[in-house]
Amino acid sequence: MDIEIKKERVVLVVEDEVPLIKAIQIKLEKHGLSVVSARSLEQAIHYLEDLEHVDAIWLDHYLLGEGDGLDFVVKLKNDNPKWSSIPIFVVSNTAGPDTMQSYVALGVNKYYVKAAHRLDEIVEDLRIFLGNPQ
Amino acid sequence: MKEGKMFIAKLVSRKQVSEETHMLEFMVVDDMFAFHPGQYVWVKVRELLYPDPRGEQRAFTIASCPGKSTFTIIFRSSLSGFKKTLLEMPIDTLVDIFGPCGSFCAYTPKSNEKMTLVAGGVGVAPFLSILEHCLTGVDSPRAHLIYCESSESRIIPEVIALQKKSLQTKNLQVSIHIGAIEEGFVQLYNTFGRDSTWYLSGPMGMIRVLSTQLLSVGITKNQMRFEENYPYFPYERELTLPVGNESSEKNIYKLALDDALTHTVITDINGRVLYANNATSQRTGFSHGEILGNTPRLWGGLMDKTFYEEMWRMIKNDRLPFIGKVTNRKKSGEAYTAEISIVPILELNGDLVGFYASEKNITELERIDKAKTEFVSLVSHQLRTPLSSVNWFSEMLLTGDAGELNSEQRKYLEEIYSGNQRMVELVNDLLDVSRLDLGTFIINLVQTDIIVLIEDVVLEQQSQIDEKKIQLHRIFSENIPQMAIDLKLMRMVLQNLLSNAIKYSPENSTIDFSVNVPDGKNILIIIKDSGCGIPEHQQKDIFSKLFRADNVKQMDVEGTGLGLYITRSIIESSGGKIWFESRENMGTTFFVTFPLDGMKKLEHGKSPF
Numbered sequence: 090m091d092i093e094i095k096k097e098r099v100v101l102v103v104e105d106e107v108p109l110i111k112a113i114q115i116k117l118e119k120h121g122l123s124v125v126s127a128r129s130l131e132q133a134i135h136y137l138e139d140l141e142h143v144d145a146i147w148l149d150h151y152l153l154g155e156g157d158g159l160d161f162v163v164k165l166k167n168d169n170p171k172w173s174s175i176p177i178f179v180v181s182n183t184a185g186p187d188t189m190q191s192y193v194a195l196g197v198n199k200y201y202v203k204a205a206h207r208l209d210e211i212v213e214d215l216r217i218f219l220g221n222p223q
Numbered sequence: 224m225k226e227g228k229m230f231i232a233k234l235v236s237r238k239q240v241s242e243e244t245h246m247l248e249f250m251v252v253d254d255m256f257a258f259h260p261g262q263y264v265w266v267k268v269r270e271l272l273y274p275d276p277r278g279e280q281r282a283f284t285i286a287s288c289p290g291k292s293t294f295t296i297i298f299r300s301s302l303s304g305f306k307k308t309l310l311e312m313p314i315d316t317l318v319d320i321f322g323p324c325g326s327f328c329a330y331t332p333k334s335n336e337k338m339t340l341v342a343g344g345v346g347v348a349p350f351l352s353i354l355e356h357c358l359t360g361v362d363s364p365r366a367h368l369i370y371c372e373s374s375e376s377r378i379i380p381e382v383i384a385l386q387k388k389s390l391q392t393k394n395l396q397v398s399i400h401i402g403a404i405e406e407g408f409v410q411l412y413n414t415f416g417r418d419s420t421w422y423l424s425g426p427m428g429m430i431r432v433l434s435t436q437l438l439s440v441g442i443t444k445n446q447m448r449f450e451e452n453y454p455y456f457p458y459e460r461e462l463t464l465p466v467g468n469e470s471s472e473k474n475i476y477k478l479a480l481d482d483a484l485t486h487t488v489i490t491d492i493n494g495r496v497l498y499a500n501n502a503t504s505q506r507t508g509f510s511h512g513e514i515l516g517n518t519p520r521l522w523g524g525l526m527d528k529t530f531y532e533e534m535w536r537m538i539k540n541d542r543l544p545f546i547g548k549v550t551n552r553k554k555s556g557e558a559y560t561a562e563i564s565i566v567p568i569l570e571l572n573g574d575l576v577g578f579y580a581s582e583k584n585i586t587e588l589e590r591i592d593k594a595k596t597e598f599v600s601l602v603s604h605q606l607r608t609p610l611s612s613v614n615w616f617s618e619m620l621l622t623g624d625a626g627e628l629n630s631e632q633r634k635y636l637e638e639i640y641s642g643n644q645r646m647v648e649l650v651n652d653l654l655d656v657s658r659l660d661l662g663t664f665i666i667n668l669v670q671t672d673i674i675v676l677i678e679d680v681v682l683e684q685q686s687q688i689d690e691k692k693i694q695l696h697r698i699f700s701e702n703i704p705q706m707a708i709d710l711k712l713m714r715m716v717l718q719n720l721l722s723n724a725i726k727y728s729p730e731n732s733t734i735d736f737s738v739n740v741p742d743g744k745n746i747l748i749i750i751k752d753s754g755c756g757i758p759e760h761q762q763k764d765i766f767s768k769l770f771r772a773d774n775v776k777q778m779d780v781e782g783t784g785l786g787l788y789i790t791r792s793i794i795e796s797s798g799g800k801i802w803f804e805s806r807e808n809m810g811t812t813f814f815v816t817f818p819l820d821g822m823k824k825l826e827h828g829k830s831p832f
Contacts, residue, residue, distance in 0.1 A: 106612070108616075112612065116615075116619065187663070205651070207618055209622060
């Protein structure tokens with residue numbers, strides 16, 4: 090019998106609003122993905138440092154405390170080579186078109202306006218990207 | 224100007240000849256020249272001792288030529304800086320002269336001519352040489368000089384002298400008329416009946432009144448003579464503005480404007496300020512002394528060159544009032560936003576004589592408006608989180624993530640979900656509106672095949688099209704060139720127009736979507752539906768924020784009322800035009816044009832009203 094070592098995919102969800110974290114977590118877990126959530130830039134960095142691996146990042150723009158999503162992406166791309174290749178999906182309601190452009194320029198994978206997308210749409214995109222069989 | 228040369232002359236003597244009337248004698252110093260009485264010369268002082276909004280030069284008639292290269296001029300003293308300078312500058316002061324000009328003085332009357340010469344005040348000077356001809360002999364022309372003056376004490380001595388001479392000859396008659404030219408003037412003084420030529424010399428106002436009277440009495444325009452060869456100078460047509468000492472009747476307008484709360488400025492046709500009221504001085508921070516004689520650029524001139532070109536074109540070429548929004552700067556350096564209005568001042572005969580300018584400081588208004596828009600933007604952003612929350616949780620319930628639903632539960636949840644969707648759309652629209660109003664949209668121009676974009680937009684809405692069994696006819700020209708377009712904004716425009724056409728069309732109808740380049744310079748997009756149309760009396764409001772016409776409010780069709788406002792704002796700020804034709808219950812056709820060289824960068828600030 091073939092032993093398939095299924096590596097569990099870990100998604101780091103960086104989002105300040107609690108009800109949204111709940112919804113996102115429920116949906117991601119239903120799709121077999123493991124979720125770690127952080128509400129601030131500081132918290133997110135700590136998780137990155139502590140976790141063995143992070144397969145994808147779900148990132149909101151406005152966060153609790155110091156720093157916003159853009160600052161986080163800059164840190165990811167510059168501070169640690171291990172982090173710079175983690176795919177980033179920005180899911181935000183509050184960033185305007187100019188902020189959007191900045192994210193794209195920094196090299197995020199995709200950008201979603203929360204209110205314009207179904208949750209299952211975004212999750213499906215993520216899942217396909219990660220190649221995780223249902 | 225067919226004649227005339229520049230000379231330098233010096234002031235030789237100066238004396239007062241009658242009440243408020245002065246005679247100055249000048250001698251040309253750099254050349255020899257023989258002048259004639261009646262000719263005009265322009266006298267330009269090199270340094271004004273007092274500021275004068277009309278500048279440093281005036282035209283005068285030569286009254287006499289007492290010696291070689293000398294001439295005298297007569298004028299009334301006034302409060303004008305120029306005249307005060309003439310009266311106070313030291314003897315031997317040098318001035319620049321241009322001249323001589325004028326046609327009356329060069330005219331030799333025919334021997335049997337009957338002339339009636341009407342002169343207002345110092346306007347008698349050009350007639351002096353003509354009148355000399357009448358004193359030569361029996362075959363001289365006959366002339367009747369009517370000299371008009373406001374009061375006896377101001378009569379020019381030359382006229383008294385002429386009156387004396389006229390007693391000795393039948394060919395010259397001199398009448399002195401004190402006071403205004405009233406009705407019946409012509410009948411009173413018309414010695415020669417209808418076969419006289421009438422020569423008119425004096426202030427423009429007087430000439431107009433007189434020529435009107437002459438016409439009404441049956442004297443034709445051909446019989447009237449006006450001074451020709453008068454070189455066109457900006458101050459030729461003078462605006463007589465009442466000054467402090469004049470009678471209160473003339474003064475009432477000035478008194479009213481002096482302390483009016485509105486910033487009021489009157490300028491000549493070149494924009495030089497002739498009058499500025501106290502509000503103007505207070506608001507701009509400049510003193511009257513600094514403002515008079517200057518142009519309003521003293522506190523303005525900060526806008527683009529094309530703005531002023533357009534302004535001048537409107538007020539001077541087209542002689543139409545102009546309203547615009549500008550940024551100006553007070554003397555202190557403080558910038559402010561103003562709404563300016565400039566109205567051309569026209570004589571009854573249509574001549575342009577000056578401009579009336581007013582401005583209203585709208586800095587505060589704009590600040591409040593901006594704060595309001597930012598508030599809308601802020602609140603809309605805040606609303607998105609709870610909206611997303613409801614959205615996603617309803618979605619998860621509906622997809623069965625929390626267990627299977629019975630049909631009633633499903634129905635209620637679907638209502639919640641769709642209600643929430645409508646709120647999401649409204650919030651999106653509000654955010655777009657506030658971004659447009661604040662000018663925070665970034666334009667990203669990309670060479671685009673617009674047909675490809677259109678097909679994409681149609682594809683997005685294909686399910687709605689199919690649901691209503693609508694036939695979409697595409698009428699696309701061949702060879703439409705690529706254009707520089709911001710994809711996001713153009714998509715919004717096309718989505719809005721197409722979705723309106725679909726929304727308001729009945730089932731089984733057709734929508735015509737055409738794109739072509741009718742004139743080689745602009746692309747024309749036409750979307751035509753045969754739906755419910757827009758009632759005529761509401762057509763003018765269709766582009767207003769949050770407006771929906773009555774007929775669609777009654778239909779079961781959703782809409783925020785912001786779509787067309789956004790669409791029009793985008794189109795007009797990027798150089799295009801949008802308009803429509805519509806008949807209620809027959810359909811609506813929307814027309815959009817853009818120049819082929821593409822969308823322009825969005826103008827910052829509020830979108831057009």
